[in-house]
Each structure stands twice: as C-alpha cells, then as structure tokens.
Amino acid sequence: MPSTVILWLRRDLRLDDNPALQAALHGCDTLLPVYVHDPDSDAPWAPGAASRWWLHGSLTSMDRALRTLGSRLLIARGESLAELRRIVAATGATRIHWNRLYDPTSRKRDGQIKQALRTDGLRVESHNASLLFEPWEIATGNGEPYRVFTAFWRRCAARLSEVPPLRAPAALPPPPDSLDALPLERLGLLPTIPWDAGMREAWTPGETAALEQARAFVHDRIQGYANERDLPAQAGTSALSPHLHFGEIGPRRILAMVREQWGDPSADPVEPFVREIGWREFAHHLIYHYPHTTDEPLDRRFAALPWREDDADRMLRAWQRGATGIPLVDAGMRQLWHTGWMHNRVRMVVASFLTKNLRLPWQAGARWFWDTLVDADLAANSLGWQWSAGCGADAAPYFRIFNPVLQGERFDKTGTYVRRWCPELARLPDKYIHQPWTAPSALLDHAGIRIGRDYPAPIVDLKASREAALAAYEVVKSAGR
Ligand SMILES: Cc1cc2nc3c(=O)[nH]c(=O)nc-3n(C[C@H](O)[C@H](O)[C@H](O)COP(=O)(O)OP(=O)(O)OC[C@H]3O[C@@H](n4cnc5c(N)ncnc54)[C@H](O)[C@@H]3O)c2cc1C
Structure with a gap:
C-alpha cells in the first residue's frame, strides 16, 4: 500500500541535517511537508514582531528549497492538532515525524498531540534536530x-x-496535488506599517x-x-x-x-x-x-528582591527607546530596534543597567527582547536575563554591576559603535563619548550638543543607583539565611 507521510516542520526550517525529514523519507511514497501557524498554542510566548518577520522569510526560503527537490511547503493555520487531523483525513497519511522543541509550552502541546495522534492509529516519531x-x-x-x-x-x-x-536529500517524493494550502501572505507575519527596513538591510533569512x-x-x-x-x-x-x-x-x-x-x-x-x-x-x-525559569528566578531567593516602584513606566520607556542618556545603553537599544539584533557584550550591559541601575524586573527586559529580537529564543533569552540579573544558573554575582561608561571605554574605545547608533553624539571627542554629561560646556557647544535638548541627561546617577541596587540586594541575602 502506498505510504503517505507528514513532516511537521516548526523551528527546523532546513533540508540539511534534518533527522525528521530523513526518517520520514524511509518507505515514503508521498511526502507532506507541513507548517501549521498556531500562535495561540505558543501563548504566552507567541513569536514577537521581529520573529514573525524572520519566520516569513524562513518559510519562503523553505518552500523554495523544497520546490527545487520536487516538493513544496503546505501551510495551514489553526489549532495544531485539529489541522494535523484534517490533513490526515484528507490524505490518508499513516505516519508523522517532527523535530523536538524544548520550551515548556511546546513540550506540553507536542506531548498531547503525540498521544492523540497515536490514539488515532498514526505512527508518530519525534527527533532531535x-x-x-x-x-x-x-x-x-x-x-x-x-x-x-x-x-x-x-x-x-x-x-x-x-x-x-546528516546530508540533505537529493530529491523528494511529490506532495499530493489535491490538498489546499494557504498562501504564506495569509499568515500576516509581515508588518503592515513598514518598520522593517533596517532588518531587511541587515539580514537574509x-x-x-x-x-x-x-x-x-x-x-x-x-x-x-x-x-x-x-x-x-x-x-x-x-x-x-x-x-x-x-x-x-x-x-x-x-x-x-x-x-x-x-x-x-x-x-x-x-x-x-x-x-x-x-x-x-x-x-x-x-x-x-527548570521550565519555570522563563518567568521566575532559578535562584528563588531573588523573588524577594524589591524592584523600583516610583517612575517605573517612564524609566522602562526610556530604556526601550534608547533614551537613557547613557550612550552605550542607548546605542544598544537603538541597534536592537533598527536591526532586530544586539551585540552580546551590549546585551549584558543594557540588561545590567535595566535590572540594577534602574532596578526594573528582568522579566520586563526579557519581554521587550522577546518582541524586538530576530533571534528571540526562550531558552537563551531566559538564561541571558537571569544571568545578567544575577538570579540564574551560574550567574554573574549580583553585586558585580556593569559600569556602562567603563564598559564603553574598554570595548568601544574610539566610540565607533556609539557614534553609529547615536549620531547626535558623533562630534564629541573620544574622551567624552561614553559620558557626554561630564564634557565642558564649551566642548558640548562646539559639538553642537545641549544635554537635555539634543541628547538626554542620564535618567539615573550611575553611582547612586549602583548603591541603591546593592542595598536592595541585602534583602535577598537575608532571604537566603
Ligand atoms: C540579556 C540577554 C538576552 C539574550 N537573549 C538571547 C536570545 O533571545 N536568543 C539568542 O539566541 N541569544 C540570546 N542571548 C545570547 C547572545 O547574546 C546571543 O546568542 C549572541 O549575541 C548572538 O550573536 P552571534 O550569533 O553573533 O553569537 P556568537 O558569539 O557568534 O555565538 C554563536 C552562537 O552561540 C549561541 N550563543 C552565544 N552566546 C550565547 C549565550 N550567552 N546563551 C545562549 N546561546 C549563546 C548563539 O546561538 C550564537 O548564535 C542573550 C544574551 C543576553 C545577555
């Protein structure tokens, strides 16, 4: 009997080294590479705007690659299990393969789907890609x-x-002609207002x-x-x-x-x-x-850390917009907004600044990253934020607070990075590029900058806010006793 096999693609959008694809091909006459768009099932971590932008490009590329080998990508939208069952009913598929995901929401959903499809009589196999x-x-x-x-x-x-x-296959069995597939555009992954020019310039998914x-x-x-x-x-x-x-x-x-x-x-x-x-x-x-670490500190003593209460919204907005008055932080946040990516050293600096100098919860930073990063990844983002906030596995000790001025002077000595993302500071000499508020006023005049008009004054005093963070940390220390 001819065998029809579903390959359920998710975050494994490639032909090379794809174990689910290789396993699906064994004894397969008709292959159905399927992508089901089901953001509700990812809640509360449905892909953010920058990830959706990337996903559109990635699915386009996957479809193109499949077509060169005689196949194509079938796109569906809706609740994953219902959509897979619909495809099984329409095609008589007897087997389904997918590559595993490891975040808590996906694991729960995939486990339920595995069980349900097996109960329906399908052979279901998952793999590690x-x-x-x-x-x-x-x-x-x-x-x-x-x-x-x-x-x-x-x-x-x-x-x-x-x-x-594993090697990519050289050819693929064709998909059935009859199955209705949704055009990719119908998923609405691309922004309706074109804010993605910087990402298009920076990346090719x-x-x-x-x-x-x-x-x-x-x-x-x-x-x-x-x-x-x-x-x-x-x-x-x-x-x-x-x-x-x-x-x-x-x-x-x-x-x-x-x-x-x-x-x-x-x-x-x-x-x-x-x-x-x-x-x-x-x-x-x-x-x-430790699946709870997407939202809660791995080191549970940190649940007691007192976050800022006054002025928190304004502070968070200034951080998000790259308007804190601290050049390295602002440059990083603007790189993120513009390109969907930020350099790792700067991620550590902006995260330390948010959680320690501004004393805003790391979860607020993780959320912003989730929506704006093209590489937003629940595992890496949770680790990165908890590491920076000092509350995760193998984290930097809480009391080691990055000084963004010194970080800038060490890793962006000539201010090239800051000048690129904060062009209003471009004419400042290297000596003041990482702390423009300390520059003599004649020099600021000469560079065409008035602090507070052309570039913000620092929203917090670095020294005082550092001390306030260390004082707040005392609560955590005593929670551990
Ligand atoms: C607060 C914070 C949030 C972060 N959020 C994310 C995120 O959502 N997604 C993400 O992929 N990375 C995240 N990182 C980790 C790291 O910043 C990025 O992986 C790295 O900057 C990506 O650039 P690259 O590909 O040039 O990395 P490279 O330096 O070239 O490293 C190669 C690969 O290794 C992996 N990698 C590198 N560093 C880390 C790390 N610290 N943790 C986990 N994987 C790492 C990435 O997959 C990366 O592509 C975060 C770090 C911090 C401090």
Whole structure:
C-alpha cells in the first residue's frame, strides 16, 4: 500500500541535517511537508514582531528549497492538532515525524498531540534536530541536571565526535496535488506599517544564507573570534543566532564545518566559538529541567528582591527607546530596534543597567527582547536575563554591576559603535563619548550638543543607583539565611 507521510516542520526550517525529514523519507511514497501557524498554542510566548518577520522569510526560503527537490511547503493555520487531523483525513497519511522543541509550552502541546495522534492509529516519531545532545542525556554523576556551565560543557565536549550531521536529500517524493494550502501572505507575519527596513538591510533569512554565513565565518573569521567577540563596533561574532533559532542550520553542521577546516573543535583557535554553541546547549538544558525559569528566578531567593516602584513606566520607556542618556545603553537599544539584533557584550550591559541601575524586573527586559529580537529564543533569552540579573544558573554575582561608561571605554574605545547608533553624539571627542554629561560646556557647544535638548541627561546617577541596587540586594541575602 502506498505510504503517505507528514513532516511537521516548526523551528527546523532546513533540508540539511534534518533527522525528521530523513526518517520520514524511509518507505515514503508521498511526502507532506507541513507548517501549521498556531500562535495561540505558543501563548504566552507567541513569536514577537521581529520573529514573525524572520519566520516569513524562513518559510519562503523553505518552500523554495523544497520546490527545487520536487516538493513544496503546505501551510495551514489553526489549532495544531485539529489541522494535523484534517490533513490526515484528507490524505490518508499513516505516519508523522517532527523535530523536538524544548520550551515548556511546546513540550506540553507536542506531548498531547503525540498521544492523540497515536490514539488515532498514526505512527508518530519525534527527533532531535536542534541540539548536539538531548537535555536528558547530559547529567551529573548523581544523575542530576547541571546548573554550572563549565561542568556541563566539559561533559559535552568529551563527546563532540559522536554527533555527525546528516546530508540533505537529493530529491523528494511529490506532495499530493489535491490538498489546499494557504498562501504564506495569509499568515500576516509581515508588518503592515513598514518598520522593517533596517532588518531587511541587515539580514537574509533562510537555509542558503545560514549555510553561506556559517561557511564564511568558519573559513575567515573564527580564528579572530576570541579577540574580537567583545567589540560591538566590529563584525567579530558569527551572527548565526536567528538562523540557529529557526533551525535554518543546526549545531552539528556548524561543528562539522569547524572540524573539517580546523580539526579538533575543542582546541584553539576555535574553542572559544564552539564554547558559545555550548552555552546554547546549556540554555536548552536549563529550560528543559527548570521550565519555570522563563518567568521566575532559578535562584528563588531573588523573588524577594524589591524592584523600583516610583517612575517605573517612564524609566522602562526610556530604556526601550534608547533614551537613557547613557550612550552605550542607548546605542544598544537603538541597534536592537533598527536591526532586530544586539551585540552580546551590549546585551549584558543594557540588561545590567535595566535590572540594577534602574532596578526594573528582568522579566520586563526579557519581554521587550522577546518582541524586538530576530533571534528571540526562550531558552537563551531566559538564561541571558537571569544571568545578567544575577538570579540564574551560574550567574554573574549580583553585586558585580556593569559600569556602562567603563564598559564603553574598554570595548568601544574610539566610540565607533556609539557614534553609529547615536549620531547626535558623533562630534564629541573620544574622551567624552561614553559620558557626554561630564564634557565642558564649551566642548558640548562646539559639538553642537545641549544635554537635555539634543541628547538626554542620564535618567539615573550611575553611582547612586549602583548603591541603591546593592542595598536592595541585602534583602535577598537575608532571604537566603
Ligand atoms: C540579556 C540577554 C538576552 C539574550 N537573549 C538571547 C536570545 O533571545 N536568543 C539568542 O539566541 N541569544 C540570546 N542571548 C545570547 C547572545 O547574546 C546571543 O546568542 C549572541 O549575541 C548572538 O550573536 P552571534 O550569533 O553573533 O553569537 P556568537 O558569539 O557568534 O555565538 C554563536 C552562537 O552561540 C549561541 N550563543 C552565544 N552566546 C550565547 C549565550 N550567552 N546563551 C545562549 N546561546 C549563546 C548563539 O546561538 C550564537 O548564535 C542573550 C544574551 C543576553 C545577555
């Protein structure tokens, strides 16, 4: 009997190293690659505006890739289980494959769907496309999940040779002619008012661009990563994060590229970059084992931290808009708004500033990032925010508060990054670019800047707000006793 198989695509929008696709092809006569748009089932973490923009491009690219191999992407909209059942009923499919997701909402939904479809008589199989190792495969000697990155990664690093990628198929069985598919435009993923020009300029979503970018990075730039990764004015990092989030490339392929060109991925000069892929694994390990960390601190003592009560809305808005009066923070927030991405060093600075100097809850920052980042990823974002707020696994100690002026002077010495995103400060000399409010007034006049008119005065005093944060932290310390 001819076999019809559904490939349920989600955040694995690629042909290369796609285990669900490979498994679906075994003994398959008719393949149905399906994407179901079901944002309600992702609530409260339905993709934000920047992610939706990326998703549109990624689905377009996936459809194009499938068509070159004789197939196409079938788009549906609605409740996932109901849509999958509708497709099964219309096609007589007997099998379904998908690649796993690890965030709590998706896990719950996928578990229910698996059970329901099995009860219907379907063969259902899920696979691992997005991680080097499943979160349950890596455990401490006592069988516990890890909470410290170094020990976690030591265990993973010893096994990196075990995870070769799968090749993309050369051809695909055709989909049925008869099935109605929704045009992608009907999902309404693109903005109705065109605020996405900066993102279009900065990014090309899709597998082809992801593979090209990874190849170019591994070939030309990976050896400089250790020295350049902290300099936000330079393209010193891979910028692969949105491609990885949407599964346009997988970590096993990246590792294989590294190995092919440089040999052992755990050795210099490539180890510092490979270790960051390790942080991505760690983020997924944590969200799988500690699912509450999307909203609550892993270190529960921090639930007692007293956040700011006065003027909180105004402070949050100034931070979101890049109008805090602290140049490195504002530059980062404007880069985010304009391109949907922010350099990692600056993410740490703006997160420290929000949670410590402004004493606003990390969850408010995580939400803003969720809506504005093209790489918004629940695992990495929760880890990043909790790390910065000092309340997560293996976090920076709370009392280590970044000074955004010193961070700027160290990592953006000549102010190139700040000048790019805060052009109103461009004419200031390097000495004052990270603290314009300290510049002599004649110099400000000469540079055409009046603080408070052309660029805001700092919304908080860095020293006083630091001390207030440390005082608030005393509450946490006593909560732990
Ligand atoms: C407050 C805060 C929020 C963050 N939110 C996100 C997010 O929503 N999505 C996201 O992908 N990353 C997030 N990060 C982590 C990091 O900033 C980005 O992954 C990185 O800047 C992406 O740029 P890149 O691809 O050039 O990274 P590279 O330096 O080239 O690193 C390669 C890859 O490793 C992974 N990676 C690197 N650093 C981390 C990290 N600290 N945690 C987890 N994975 C990492 C990413 O997949 C990245 O693409 C956040 C960090 C902070 C401090």
